[in-house]
Amino acid sequence: MASSKPSPDLRPARLNALGEFAASIAHEVKQPLAAVTLNAEACMKWLDHDPPRLDQARAALQVVLQASVAASAMVRSLHGMACQAEPExxxxxxxxxxxxxxxxxxxxxxxxxxxxxxxxxxxxxxxxxxxxxxxxxxxxxxxxxxxxxxxxxxxxxxxxxxxxxxxxxxxxxxxxxxxxxxxxxxxxxxxxxxxxxxxxxxxxxxxxxxxxxxxxxxxxxxxxxxxxxxxxxxxxxxxxxxxxxx
Ligand SMILES: Nc1ncnc2c1ncn2[C@@H]1O[C@H](COP(=O)(O)OP(=O)(O)OP(=O)(O)O)[C@@H](O)[C@H]1O
Ligand SMILES: [Mg+2]
CATH class of the missing domain: 3.30.565.10 (Histidine kinase-like ATPase, C-terminal domain)
Incomplete structure (x- = not known):
């Protein structure tokens, strides 16, 4: 009878590959997220300034935007690599x-x-x-x-x-x-x-x-x-x- 269990030989390799994929996503997202946090904090600081420094706040927010766009692009890119999609x-x-x-x-x-x-x-x-x-x-x-x-x-x-x-x-x-x-x-x-x-x-x-x-x-x-x-x-x-x- 056919079993749905992976063969014992394939299982560790597949788990390894999944583990590496999960670790890669965690790794790549951590970097732009750090930029988001840092620049969002800076933005708050400039807004709380008396008088508020709108130019600096806008610049920090611009980096927040770039970093979040980069994070989504990196997740998409890793997913593409895992699926062996053609790179762009x-x-x-x-x-x-x-x-x-x-x-x-x-x-x-x-x-x-x-x-x-x-x-x-x-x-x-x-x-x-x-x-x-x-x-x-x-x-x-x-x-x-x-x-x-x-x-x-x-x-x-x-x-x-x-x-x-x-x-x-x-x-x-x-x-x-x-x-x-x-x-x-x-x-x-x-x-x-x-x-x-x-x-x-x-x-x-x-x-x-x-x-x-x-x-x-x-x-x-x-x-x-x-x-x-x-x-x-x-x-x-x-x-x-x-x-x-x-
Ligand atoms: N610029 C560097 N100076 C000294 N050691 C480095 C440098 N770059 C990498 N290494 C060494 O290479 C190892 C592997 O680096 P890698 O970027 O693959 O993983 P990591 O930095 O340890 O973990 P993560 O990237 O998840 O933060 C590091 O743990 C460190 O020992
Ligand atoms: Mg590293």
Missing amino acids: RDWLIVDDVLRDVLQLLRGELRQHAISLGEEFTLGNYQLFADRVQLMQVVMNLLRNAIEALKDVHDRPRALALRSALVDDALRISVCDDGPGIPASLAARIFEPLFTTRPGGTGMGLAICQGIVQSHGGCIWSEAGLPHGAVFHLSFKEYTLWTPSRS
Whole structure:
């Protein structure tokens, strides 16, 4: 007689996949939600100001709106990845996408006294990518850098986001001067569910790697000098936007 129970062999794999999917959603939603909370609080503060600072309140509310749109887009995107739907790719001006991500994190950077270096040199270079997925990757790397920098108390906290053409590939780099990644753990950080952080899901870098590889790119980390960690993304397929192509 046919049984509706999954075979014992398939069950752990399926549970694993479901567990990873649930962890991915929890992970991706946590980030924009943090931006919503922070900026909604800031908005209240500006409204309570005497006289109310409507310009600042509006700016904070604008970030709340962007973050909630980003959260829904990320859930849709993860659902699409889980169903193996075709990603929605387009030619994107990379530097514009990086600026949009930073917009969501500025409140948090201020809150943790982290100085930000923005070194965008790509100008009109474009990548054929899914916008939401590219934002997810950069956001995850920046979030990890922020987490790492929270442990720094004896020097200024610094973070840099860079874009450049390097060795004929389009490169995005996130550099922090936090405690860095111990050499003994470096090989494991991209494994799903691997985490050293209390409360971490360990899905951030696994999601990043999956997205970057599906775009034909690569992602790797190296030690920062003299401190910290550097994460690079590199893509060999790119183009330069010119007005005649639009
Ligand atoms: N910038 C960094 N500096 C130091 N260690 C890092 C950095 N980025 C990642 N790591 C290490 O890699 C591990 C895996 O990172 P990943 O983003 O996958 O998960 P997580 O950050 O621990 O959890 P979550 O993303 O759910 O918050 C981290 O626990 C940490 O040990
Ligand atoms: Mg993380």
